Amino acid sequence: MRIYSGENLEIKFDSALCECVEKAVLNFNFGIGRVQSLLGCSAQEIGKVKASFFTKREEFISYIKTKMAPCDELPPDWATGCFYGGESQILINPADEEDVSRRKYTLLHEAIHLYVQKAIYEKFDVERIVWFDEAIAGFLDKHSEKYTQQEWKNLAIKLKPVAKGFDMNKLNDFSIVKTSEYDGYDMFLLIGKFMIGTNLIKDFLETIKSNPDKIREEGLTILQKAVEYVEHI
Numbered sequence: 001m002r003i004y005s006g007e008n009l010e011i012k013f014d015s016a017l018c019e020c021v022e023k024a025v026l027n028f029n030f031g032i033g034r035v036q037s038l039l040g041c042s043a044q045e046i047g048k049v050k051a052s053f054f055t056k057r058e059e060f061i062s063y064i065k066t067k068m069a070p071c072d073e074l075p076p077d078w079a080t081g082c083f084y085g086g087e088s089q090i091l092i093n094p095a096d097e098e099d100v101s102r103r104k105y106t107l108l109h110e111a112i113h114l115y116v117q118k119a120i121y122e123k124f125d126v127e128r129i130v131w132f133d134e135a136i137a138g139f140l141d142k143h144s145e146k147y148t149q150q151e152w153k154n155l156a157i158k159l160k161p162v163a164k165g166f167d168m169n170k171l172n173d174f175s176i177v178k179t180s181e182y183d184g185y186d187m188f189l190l191i192g193k194f195m196i197g198t199n200l201i202k203d204f205l206e207t208i209k210s211n212p213d214k215i216r217e218e219g220l221t222i223l224q225k226a227v228e229y230v231e232h233i
């Protein structure tokens with residue numbers, strides 16, 4: 001494993017992934033400022049973002065096992081970006097070009113989870129609300145920046161049949177984040193677009209510090225609201 005050490009980052013990686021890690025670092029550097037200003041925190045407060053990049057699932061899983069807390073569960077089979085022991089673990093297939101280009105966003109994505117964890121959940125003693133930080137990470141990791149208006153609308157159309165009455169809080173259970181009916185990551189992304197596009201995120205970030213149950217309550221209707229918002233932009 002090679003090591004990259006920057007001011008705010010420390011990365012261990014398989015040498016087959018040099019180029020990929022370089023792109024991930026660039027994407028991180030471009031995107032992290034917006035996250036810091038949204039959350040009102042500095043890189044110093046959060047500390048170094050640590051990540052490890054693997055090319056083999058066995059190595060990815062055995063590393064995760066060394067970082068797991070006793071109450072943690074192993075990631076589902078489809079997971080390729082994880083967060084155990086306060087660090088990110090990322091699995092990439094270097095032979096798959098599409099995977100390599102998609103994965104350059106994962107470092108920033110996982111770093112956003114770390115930021116929300118430290119600046120909100122730990123600081124204000126709030127139990128994690130998965131949809132809330134997944135929505136922020138999904139929208140601000142930059143992968144959706146190239147979406148056209150039509151692509152956003154298509155996403156809303158795809159989610160419309162399940163959106164009404166969908167309780168986002170049930171996705172705290174990772175085993176039902178992806179089912180044959182829906183992909184929770186589509187939901188997170190659409191909600192991120194809604195919360196950040198309308199600037200509701202500012203209120204939500206204030207509310208969650210003192211009244212996280214109010215945010216959980218928002219989880220009962222927010223998908224439907226996000227669908228309606230994106231349908232009409």
Ligand SMILES: [Zn+2]
Nearest residue numbers: 109113134137
């Ligand atoms: Zn995530």
